[in-house]
Amino acid sequence: MKSRTGRGGRAGRPGPLSQEAIVTAALRVLDDHGPDQLSMRRLARELSITPMALYHHVRDKHELLLLLLAYKSRSFPRPVLPDEPRERLLAAAQLLHDVLTECPFLDEVLASPDLLAVSALWVMEALLDAAVECGLTLEQAAQTHQAIWHYTVGVLMVRTTSRQHHAELSRPTRREQAFATLPPDTFPRLTSLAGRWAGLTTRDTHREGLQDIVDGLLDQHLAYRGGSA
Amino acid sequence: MKSRTGRGGRAGRPGPLSQEAIVTAALRVLDDHGPDQLSMRRLARELSITPMALYHHVRDKHELLLLLLAYKSRSFPRPVLPDEPRERLLAAAQLLHDVLTECPFLDEVLASPDLLAVSALWVMEALLDAAVECGLTLEQAAQTHQAIWHYTVGVLMVRTTSRQHHAELSRPTRREQAFATLPPDTFPRLTSLAGRWAGLTTRDTHREGLQDIVDGLLDQHLAYRGGSA
DNA sequence: ACCTGAACACCGTTCAAGT
DNA sequence: ACCTGAACACCGTTCAAGT
Numbered sequence: 001m002k003s004r005t006g007r008g009g010r011a012g013r014p015g016p017l018s019q020e021a022i023v024t025a026a027l028r029v030l031d032d033h034g035p036d037q038l039s040m041r042r043l044a045r046e047l048s049i050t051p052m053a054l055y056h057h058v059r060d061k062h063e064l065l066l067l068l069l070a071y072k073s074r075s076f077p078r079p080v081l082p083d084e085p086r087e088r089l090l091a092a093a094q095l096l097h098d099v100l101t102e103c104p105f106l107d108e109v110l111a112s113p114d115l116l117a118v119s120a121l122w123v124m125e126a127l128l129d130a131a132v133e134c135g136l137t138l139e140q141a142a143q144t145h146q147a148i149w150h151y152t153v154g155v156l157m158v159r160t161t162s163r164q165h166h167a168e169l170s171r172p173t174r175r176e177q178a179f180a181t182l183p184p185d186t187f188p189r190l191t192s193l194a195g196r197w198a199g200l201t202t203r204d205t206h207r208e209g210l211q212d213i214v215d216g217l218l219d220q221h222l223a224y225r226g227g228s229a
Numbered sequence: 230m231k232s233r234t235g236r237g238g239r240a241g242r243p244g245p246l247s248q249e250a251i252v253t254a255a256l257r258v259l260d261d262h263g264p265d266q267l268s269m270r271r272l273a274r275e276l277s278i279t280p281m282a283l284y285h286h287v288r289d290k291h292e293l294l295l296l297l298l299a300y301k302s303r304s305f306p307r308p309v310l311p312d313e314p315r316e317r318l319l320a321a322a323q324l325l326h327d328v329l330t331e332c333p334f335l336d337e338v339l340a341s342p343d344l345l346a347v348s349a350l351w352v353m354e355a356l357l358d359a360a361v362e363c364g365l366t367l368e369q370a371a372q373t374h375q376a377i378w379h380y381t382v383g384v385l386m387v388r389t390t391s392r393q394h395h396a397e398l399s400r401p402t403r404r405e406q407a408f409a410t411l412p413p414d415t416f417p418r419l420t421s422l423a424g425r426w427a428g429l430t431t432r433d434t435h436r437e438g439l440q441d442i443v444d445g446l447l448d449q450h451l452a453y454r455g456g457s458a
Numbered sequence: 459a460c461c462t463g464a465a466c467a468c469c470g471t472t473c474a475a476g477t
Numbered sequence: 478a479c480c481t482g483a484a485c486a487c488c489g490t491t492c493a494a495g496t
Binding site: 111112113115116118124128129132138142143146150151152153154155157158160161173174175182188200208211213214215216219220221 | 340341344347354361376381387390411416422426437441442443445
């Protein structure tokens with residue numbers, strides 16, 4: 001049960017060991033057992049090697065996750081973006097979300113300043129460029145990117161966490177339970193929404209929110225254009 | 230070194246054990262050693278008890294964190310909000326952020342649908358109410374809340390993660406390193422921003438982003454008011 | 459150079475037993 | 478009822494040794 005014929009798990013890896021072999025094994029773990037199961041130890045088991053053997057090819061788990069992100073973003077279709085700057089900005093922001101949606105394993109490093117995939121930088125470039133062509137300064141474009149980034153991180157984190165919640169056990173959330181037993185005189189809005197809350201928050205509202213947010217960011221920035229230095 | 234005089238760590242707890250004693254011990258751990266150090270085992274050590282003793286008073290770690298959130302939001306000053314609905318909505322959203330900023334230990338459950346503190350629900354109620362008084366329907370108000378919530382979660386997660394990064398080691402991030410060595414012809418915007426990136430993203434842009442986002446959400450929703458059913 | 463074995467320093471939590 | 482002891486099933490990673 002510990003050492004098998006040859007080595008290399010169920011897929012039969014030929015060569016010694018490489019970043020490529022590690023990445024493909026990791027993708028296999030992700031497909032078969034989900035993001036939560038992807039650990040250095042689990043991955044080593046999949047490859048029938050010692051956990052420490054991995055550290056000869058990747059610096060740490062963070063780097064492994066970045067390799068996976070790089071792989072995913074390389075294989076992501078690169079669509080033609082709209083000409084109209086405002087639409088292009090929205091499309092780029094949507095794309096940022098869509099690429100990361102394919103990478104649920106990123107959750108533990110999503111908020112890190114060390115998150116980066118060169119193969120995904122074109123999305124960022126497109127977003128900034130569109131913002132500038134909308135009439136923003138470079139600094140304003142960077143701020144717009146940052147606001148969109150924060151929103152995107154929030155959407156992704158909340159989504160995967162609520163997925164986990166529903167996967168593990170489909171009991172009502174604490175929120176719903178609390179809403180149902182609230183004094184209506186002090187919480188009129190919340191009690192009115194109590195029954196509808198689950199339905200309203202389970203829906204995927206990323207796109208709608210993004211649209212409003214993008215419009216807000218552009219309009220506010222453009223309203224003050226030329227106002228200060 | 231293992232069992233001391235009496236029990237109860239350095240503070241000397243009198244009674245048997247209670248949620249209250251656990252919470253104050255947890256707050257002590259947080260103050261002295263930071264959110265990362267708050268584990269059930271560490272907390273038990275602080276109280277000079279077995280880790281399992283905790284489970285007689287709180288169901289699991291999640292519940293402990295909610296107790297801490299409840300405590301923090303109870304002791305949070307409850308300011309008078311502006312009369313003007315739009316300003317009130319902004320103030321409530323800002324407050325949501327401010328309360329959670331006092332709870333960096335929440336990070337691991339921030340995105341959970343089971344996150345709730347009754348003592349913080351008035352912020353949510355105020356936010357929804359302000360949105361309705363701005364002219365939105367209840368459903369639109371809920372959507373607005375959700376978009377603001379996602380943005381807030383993103384801001385908080387990114388902030389604490391980047392704090393951790395800087396605390397551990399003040400090396401340049403992968404982003405900065407990559408931006409410095411980018412082909413300028415394919416990445417003109419990013420290369421122009423390369424040097425300024427660190428400065429622009431380290432700044433706390435929550436408030437500015439929030440303002441633009443709130444305006445965007447309200448304007449977009451109000452623009453279509455009465456358009457559909 | 460590439461990999462193993464053993465260990466370090468942790469996690470949250472279940473289960474059976476003690477008083 | 479309240480708490481302990483031992484265990485389960487894990488983590489990421491360092492360090493010294495093997496070939």
